[in-house]
Amino acid sequence: MKRLILCDFDGTISVRDMGYVLVNRFTSGNWEGIDQDFRDGKIGSREAYSRIAKILKGDQPTILRFIQEHSSIDPSFPVFYRYCREKGIDIKIVSDGLDFYIKKILEMHHLSEIPFYANCTQFREDEGIDVSFPHSEEECGLCGTCKKKLVQIHQKRYDSIFFVGNGLSDRCAxxxxxxxxxxxxxxxxxxxxxxxxxxxxxxxxxxxxxKKQIHGIIFDLDGTLIESYEAIYLGLKECFQYLGKEIFPFQDLKTYLRADLEATLSQFFLPEEVLKGIPVMRKKYEKVYLNKTHFLDGAEEVLNTLHSDGVILGIASNKFGHFSRGVLTHLGVSDYFKSVIGAGDVARNKPFPDMIHAALKEMELPPEEAIFVGDTLTDIETGKQARVDAYGLPTGFHSKKELSQGKPKRLLKNLQELVRVAKNPLS
Structure with a gap:
């Protein structure tokens, strides 16, 4: 399979956006106003560069020296590039920046062989510049370099194209x-x-x-594989009644649920009351949870497929360990899991990494061969703490937008997507 990685430059390979650095140093006019028009969508980058070219002044040797003194690249990029070369993965740079500083920075880091597409600059004798746009799309005309067009051109030559980017000019690509x-x-x-x-x-x-190969998947339980809100609410209701307080309506349950039971109750009760209320809640929950818990849509089928495909499965849940194991047995899938870790099984609950570490040990997997799938920001933080790729799933506690704020490795559209991802993480 012939693969290509098209990569943005400014803010992606280059640590700083060198276009901004240069105009801030070498322009004599109101470049901030031009930039604001660009960010507000009033003009495209092509028009912005055309305006900036009129106010940027500096001779080529001085500007190149400035670039040498003030530029840097992601220190891991050269290693990444060498790996791709060894594996036969082509890399090309697609930039809406200016060619002269990209060329200079690549030369500085002995990366001149990397092909790149960018806006072209001509230095004039009066210390001004002219900018041309050989890779623009005339029908649109917004970007100086149309990265979308460059992706489309290369699709004819490659089986798959990965794109790496960070900003406005990368959206269409x-x-x-x-x-x-x-x-x-x-x-x-x-x-x-x-x-x-x-x-x-x-x-x-x-x-x-x-390099990633997924040999194991650790799941959160509630909101990820199962739904037990009714059981949780009945347990909390018993606790509230015992402590003499009226509980909130059922429809507000998600608003008040926290990472664990103690944190949830602490919103309403003093510490000494929480200690008294926890066993009351758990006693009621234990009576009702099996009959008040069910799989989320598609979860049973996904677990069946993953298990059949030989993926090693585990659980890391802030639900008490014996409750977690009990519900999996009740639902008929306990044999699928090599590890089930819950509250009480380790010293600290999520977001501390203890549960993930314990699960990985029982699953006999290193962190890089596993992923952790959960429906909360706490789950995402737990994965990061454990150095396991965290995948967000918007089926329970948080919405897609809320989960994205935690910046998981990947935000799944649904649980079924895991079947494909387990075989090919970059699909």
């Missing part, structure tokens, strides 16, 4: 690519548009994703 690695403003855009993407901080994370 992200919609065309087979898979996207996104950060900064591109990430929420992809989430909003339902574009499948992985969040990344640096190229080391993308390198890890390219």
């Amino acid at each position: 992200a919609q065309e690519a087979d898979f996207v690695f996104a950060k900064d403003s591109l990430y929420p855009y992809c989430i909003k548009k339902d574009i499948t993407c992985h969040f990344f901080k640096d190229f080391q994370e993308i390198l890890n994703d390219l």
